[in-house]
Amino acid sequence: MKLDLLTKLRETNPVVLNAANFVTVQDVANGLNALGASPIMSKEIAEAEEMVQMASSLAINLGTLTKLQIEQINRLMQLAVRYQKPIILDPVAVGAVEYRLDTANNLLANFPVSIIRGNVGEIAALGGFDWNAKGIDAGTGDENVDQITQETAKKFHCVVIASGATDTISDGQKTAHIYNGTPLFQAHVGSGDMLSSIVAAFAAICPDSFEAAQTATLVFSASGELLAQEHTEVGPGTFSMYLMDYLAKISISQIENVAKFD
Amino acid sequence: MKLDLLTKLRETNPVVLNAANFVTVQDVANGLNALGASPIMSKEIAEAEEMVQMASSLAINLGTLTKLQIEQINRLMQLAVRYQKPIILDPVAVGAVEYRLDTANNLLANFPVSIIRGNVGEIAALGGFDWNAKGIDAGTGDENVDQITQETAKKFHCVVIASGATDTISDGQKTAHIYNGTPLFQAHVGSGDMLSSIVAAFAAICPDSFEAAQTATLVFSASGELLAQEHTEVGPGTFSMYLMDYLAKISISQIENVAKFD
């Protein structure tokens, strides 16, 4: 685990370009900003090339897709390949909606993605596993999460993060786990989208996607866990505000003190 | 009042599909999630049929309409009729903007709506009453709110909720009132939109629209009132965060303790 990446991130403030969804975009921007990255959002193809050139990584979120956005996302990904910027994909609701799954599969067939981050239901759908997703929620299934994550990573030649009570990370060969977190993450709608963009921020400063995925996930999960320990009264609303505070102030030694991973 | 609907909601986590407005969408999603429902948002016609099939109810918000969205909303409502999912309509700003009023009237002429939820200015405009609305605010008028609510319900053959210091609910025959609440609801822009989607969550699990409307309104108003009692220092910002906490934790007995309705 390369926790000194957090210091590097805060020193270099990488620009993360987000094709964001309108439900969680404010949280995503503020989460990146709090941690020390520089968020920028765009919806217009005409500025795509400038945006990609300026950015250090690209976070693509399929949360509230329109056809117009799919066009824009295709263009952004094409440019990210040209300018060699890592792409992070959050395949929101592909476990529940065929249209989203088709869109994600098309993007993945046409462009190399560095890291996919989703809940288990979404990762299972991409990997072609049987799983019972429910709307934007992970749902339940009998398959082995390690296997789902690993096979999906193999299928798309990238790193996959399957978020949950335990976060599972695989590059198709090795598989790692982060055991930190708090159930409050699930109680706030923007948590997953924030993590995806934070993964993009780490990918911007770390060429090893597996390390970027691990570190980002640990930093995010440990921030929430520490918050929940120190503010035992928080519910989903106050949690979401304190989370920004903790992303801004958490130190490497604080993370090391609570870190549980393998 | 069927307060055990809250238990049922939390046990079944109904999926509420939202045609949301971009100003308050994050609050709406988080409010539904905090209470125990499963929010999903969509802007794309191509996924409309899947979305409606997956959802247990439909919340249509006219807050930041575009022509493209009106097309999508028409399609969603058409599908909701086909798949027999209750439709809840929030006619934002129809009291102040003719274009919004025309849009709402067209939708109401073409599709059966289960429940309309707005402020008195909006309900008065739909009912054809004289009222002096101001932008998104309720404004003032001399008409009797009970009569406005009842007549508007009769006109559209549905249940109408006119929100305010007192919430008035009518199905055209019987009329009920909820006296709970706090002025802080008005100080936060997303309050009304959150209530409309929470009404949709209750409609998803209760076929009687009048009961769903009453229970949703009481749960929401009592949550805010209890919050304001227990945190006397809150202003509009901290209120909006604590509101999520209270929606998540409020119990039936806490609601019964403060409930004032007839």
Next chain:
Amino acid sequence: MKLDLLTKLRETNPVVLNAANFVTVQDVANGLNALGASPIMSKEIAEAEEMVQMASSLAINLGTLTKLQIEQINRLMQLAVRYQKPIILDPVAVGAVEYRLDTANNLLANFPVSIIRGNVGEIAALGGFDWNAKGIDAGTGDENVDQITQETAKKFHCVVIASGATDTISDGQKTAHIYNGTPLFQAHVGSGDMLSSIVAAFAAICPDSFEAAQTATLVFSASGELLAQEHTEVGPGTFSMYLMDYLAKISISQIENVAKFD
């Protein structure tokens, strides 16, 4: 400094029409509402004329531009001229993105703007000064901020606010400064956009753009400073919530107690 404008604003609740960006729109609406103005947002040309007639001022934010929005913004500005409503422009990211700079320059060439509000990097770009902006952040440069602000104001025959640790305000002749504030403003993505719309709220009730700009900036900066003094533990998340509370409750005498300007 005309601080009694705050009382006037709270008594008259002016309607501020916002062409908002989807990243910060919720904060902008809530900030206006907390302060005592009445926010309304619109994305549809078909309702533009009604909206402009109803509004007392217009806040144009270039934060997440699409071509469709540029069309709508052109129409809104045309109507604002016809109905003599002051226009406030927030040129988000024009310092970093040519497409945004071209768009802003076109708007400024075609329509008279009362006040431009941006960070120094954005104002420098509009004025044609050399400056090293970074994404949505101000960046750094060697030029004199007073000169940049004054020259840009002269160039566009309007009042310019260059936000930063010190806020610089000029109408091309006289130049004023506000020294209040807190670094936490920079830690929250929506701060600048909120200020721009709050400037529009003051412009709605004060025909002197320079006075409106000064007063709005002082009220906003002093609210943040007072908050940071009284809640020393806040980070970017809790700051953003308390900021709404302070905008709602701050009094003229509290502002006078901390005010530092010339």
